[in-house]
Amino acid sequence: MLSILIFFFCFPSVVFSISNCKKIDLPLTAVGPESSTFDSWGQGPYTAISDGRVVKYNGPGVGYVDYVITSPFRSKRECDGTNNPELWPKCGRPIGIAFYFLKNQLFIADAYRGLLVAGPNERLATQIATSAEGLPFKFLDGLDVDQLTGNVYFTDASSVYTLRQFAQAVAANDASGRLLKYDPKTGQVTVLQRGLSGAAGVAVSLDSSYVLVTEYIANRIQKFWLRGPKANTSEILVTLEGRPDNIKRTPAGNFLVAVTIQNASTQTIVATAVTINGVGNIRQSVSLGPPYDNTSISEVLKFRHSYYIGSLMADFLGVCN
Numbered sequence: 001m002l003s004i005l006i007f008f009f010c011f012p013s014v015v016f017s018i019s020n021c022k023k024i025d026l027p028l029t030a031v032g033p034e035s036s037t038f039d040s041w042g043q044g045p046y047t048a049i050s051d052g053r054v055v056k057y058n059g060p061g062v063g064y065v066d067y068v069i070t071s072p073f074r075s076k077r078e079c080d081g082t083n084n085p086e087l088w089p090k091c092g093r094p095i096g097i098a099f100y101f102l103k104n105q106l107f108i109a110d111a112y113r114g115l116l117v118a119g120p121n122e123r124l125a126t127q128i129a130t131s132a133e134g135l136p137f138k139f140l141d142g143l144d145v146d147q148l149t150g151n152v153y154f155t156d157a158s159s160v161y162t163l164r165q166f167a168q169a170v171a172a173n174d175a176s177g178r179l180l181k182y183d184p185k186t187g188q189v190t191v192l193q194r195g196l197s198g199a200a201g202v203a204v205s206l207d208s209s210y211v212l213v214t215e216y217i218a219n220r221i222q223k224f225w226l227r228g229p230k231a232n233t234s235e236i237l238v239t240l241e242g243r244p245d246n247i248k249r250t251p252a253g254n255f256l257v258a259v260t261i262q263n264a265s266t267q268t269i270v271a272t273a274v275t276i277n278g279v280g281n282i283r284q285s286v287s288l289g290p291p292y293d294n295t296s297i298s299e300v301l302k303f304r305h306s307y308y309i310g311s312l313m314a315d316f317l318g319v320c321n
């Protein structure tokens with residue numbers, strides 16, 4: 001009891017509930033707002049969807065507008081609204097997105113088209129890299145931009161299995177994922193970590209001294225040190241009850257992880273928002289209610305007073321308070 005009181009007394013800012021969720025319906029027949037982000041003016045959310053578009057939400061009444069695409073082979077007629085995995089290599093399938101505020105550039109991890117960037121007025125993103133150390137990317141997934149250095153951290157979930165084949169990666173306990181860094185000053189992509197088991201989300205710390213990377217298949221989060229005495233080394237930070245997907249830094253410097261927990265007794269999936277701090281203590285774990293009952297989620301992003309919920313299945317972006 002005392003520890004609970006101390007917990008609430010010391011960390012009131014991390015205590016939250018996610019109860020009242022509204023749906024922002026996606027453009028017709030598209031699904032899968034895997035991740036969301038906001039630009040330097042706080043506009044958005046921008047979200048990456050199944051038909052290859054990154055769309056920007058301009059508020060009620062206006063809805064979504066097209067922001068950028070990742071594939072020069074994409075046609076609106078064939079791709080808009082699709083959720084056909086066979087079209088992903090052609091239409092693109094952006095997954096992780098984040099802005100570099102200083103230049104208003106949107107960096108994109110596309111599951112089939114590699115790492116890309118789009119300037120403020122560009123409608124087609126420019127491909128930056130499709131491989132590292134001679135090994136092609138197979139399924140780019142999470143992405144974060146360090147606003148202090150401009151470095152971009154991103155993950156290749158697997159070097160063997162694509163997004164479409166990801167259930168097989170899970171069944172095979174694949175451990176061929178990588179954590180990568182793109183340095184815009186040199187144009188170089190470097191491999192920070194290899195042998196990750198379902199490298200999904202990535203988030204850089206507020207002071208740029210480390211990045212956290214989730215391993216979806218291994219149910220855990222690793223910490224990779226960028227600076228200080230442990231620079232270039234990694235450690236297992238925390239093991240979770242379920243599968244972690246994206247990890248997002250909160251304004252206060254903690255991290256929100258979207259975790260899918262299988263409830264063995266009820267045979268249902270419990271979408272859970274887990275808050276951890278930089279040393280791996282779990283500060284809070286909140287099960288999401290409707291419309292996320294028995295549904296997996298990919299992201300929980302805190303922006304101002306709301307939580308934006310990503311999912312590969314939903315035909316809406318969730319906004320919860």
Ligand SMILES: *[C@@H]1O[C@H](CO)[C@@H](O)[C@H](O)[C@H]1NC(C)=O
Nearest residue numbers: 190226227228229230231232
């Ligand atoms: C970490 O690796 C980078 C790139 O390989 C290198 O430049 C740097 O000196 C290394 N730092 C330490 C402390 O080993």
Ligand SMILES: *[C@@H]1O[C@H](CO)[C@@H](O)[C@H](O)[C@H]1NC(C)=O
Nearest residue numbers: 261262263264265266270287
């Ligand atoms: C699983 O379901 C049981 C029965 O409803 C419940 O008591 C338990 O808390 C659930 N576990 C999780 C992790 O949600």
Ligand SMILES: *[C@@H]1O[C@H](CO)[C@@H](O)[C@H](O)[C@H]1NC(C)=O
Nearest residue numbers: 266267268269293294295296
């Ligand atoms: C939960 O979803 C799974 C499929 O994802 C389905 O088989 C199961 O019947 C659902 N359970 C409930 C209680 O809705």
